[in-house]
Amino acid sequence: MNSLLRGIAVGVVVWVCGCTSHSGSTSSESGTSSSSSSSTATIIVGTSPYWSSTPALKDLASFPIGMEVSAANDTRSIFVLKDQLPTINKHFNSLVAGVIMKMRYLHPAEKTYYYTDADALADYAAQHAMILHGHTLIWHWDSEIPAWMKNYTGDWESMLNDHVTQICTHFAGRVTSWDVVNEAIDETTTSGFRESMFYNHVGKKYIENAYIAARAADPNAVLYYNEFGMESSAQKLAILLAMLDDFKARSIPLDGVGFQMHTSLYSPKVDTIKAAFKAVADRGFKIRISEMDMQSNIGHASALDLSMANSQHDRYKEIIKAYLEAVPPAQRAGITFWGLVDGESWLNYLDPSYKDWPLLFNDDYSPKPAFYGVAEALAGY
Numbered sequence: 001m002n003s004l005l006r007g008i009a010v011g012v013v014v015w016v017c018g019c020t021s022h023s024g025s026t027s028s029e030s031g032t033s034s035s036s037s038s039s040t041a042t043i044i045v046g047t048s049p050y051w052s053s054t055p056a057l058k059d060l061a062s063f064p065i066g067m068e069v070s071a072a073n074d075t076r077s078i079f080v081l082k083d084q085l086p087t088i089n090k091h092f093n094s095l096v097a098g099v100i101m102k103m104r105y106l107h108p109a110e111k112t113y114y115y116t117d118a119d120a121l122a123d124y125a126a127q128h129a130m131i132l133h134g135h136t137l138i139w140h141w142d143s144e145i146p147a148w149m150k151n152y153t154g155d156w157e158s159m160l161n162d163h164v165t166q167i168c169t170h171f172a173g174r175v176t177s178w179d180v181v182n183e184a185i186d187e188t189t190t191s192g193f194r195e196s197m198f199y200n201h202v203g204k205k206y207i208e209n210a211y212i213a214a215r216a217a218d219p220n221a222v223l224y225y226n227e228f229g230m231e232s233s234a235q236k237l238a239i240l241l242a243m244l245d246d247f248k249a250r251s252i253p254l255d256g257v258g259f260q261m262h263t264s265l266y267s268p269k270v271d272t273i274k275a276a277f278k279a280v281a282d283r284g285f286k287i288r289i290s291e292m293d294m295q296s297n298i299g300h301a302s303a304l305d306l307s308m309a310n311s312q313h314d315r316y317k318e319i320i321k322a323y324l325e326a327v328p329p330a331q332r333a334g335i336t337f338w339g340l341v342d343g344e345s346w347l348n349y350l351d352p353s354y355k356d357w358p359l360l361f362n363d364d365y366s367p368k369p370a371f372y373g374v375a376e377a378l379a380g381y
Ligand code: XIL
Pocket: 098, 099, 182, 260, 291, 346
């Protein structure tokens, strides 16, 4: 295919010392990009031969298109950084909280639940005809486990059941679906399960308990197991599939699997990703791509360049296509991206010496070529 048909004739807008110069062709939106930046920055704006103006992603899919957001009074909160709202509202019809619906936040003390911020997010979603996906009831990540829980000396099984029950009951009718358990598999352990606090106190049973409690508390919520890396580790995928088969055989109420898809520009091969989707889909489960982003800077590049941006377009496109090809329509439960603009990606916060451009939008909210990779795949181009 020639470069125009690949749909990423890209406008490069270079800002130097506040002067703006353009090279290449720019999309209608790139021309209106902010030029107030005082530092040197390169913004690569995507275009596509298929649209004359930027299409709304949510209009291109028959399943939810989601965005991870900050809320409460965080600097990136949708209630604080209002600049981002037109882009979020235009493209997404599903929201998920990056932080404020995790264990530490919702359950700060043994007898205390804190819902104010998550309620505000649920209200925002409802007012904008968006669904809210709940993330996440049980997760091992040290800083997201409340201190009281770490020191808990009572009956862990009933304490965790109560945690799940209280939260699911509170949000019933307003949270459409939950990541009930997040990241419980560890292919490096003898059992195949992560030796988290939950596992160490309750055993593997904590996982099924959580689904049973969630279903009882909110029978209408769609219940997911969310995990990373099943598409890159055959061992991890095998453990997942065994768990799915076991849950199915014993009627544990699990409806679907979230593939986080914190992927890389370089691996794994798209066929491997597709085979992982298919293996789960063949078992009848719903599938979400739940936290998609794309680590791209394995060298020490200091800026996104055209070649990397174009490769992101191609890789986003082929992964979304793989999802559409492997997962039958009734089992496609949506695609959620883990962050709006590159500069705010969690990958840029993990290590201050590392920089990446893993998302669909530039920091000025202009769509990157990656955006058009997703749009083209969704539209069937
Ligand atoms: C991350 C958030 O993006 C960060 O803001 C937070 O500090 C740590 O968690 N897998 C998950 C998500 O399931 O909850 C993580 O989100 C990213 C990895």
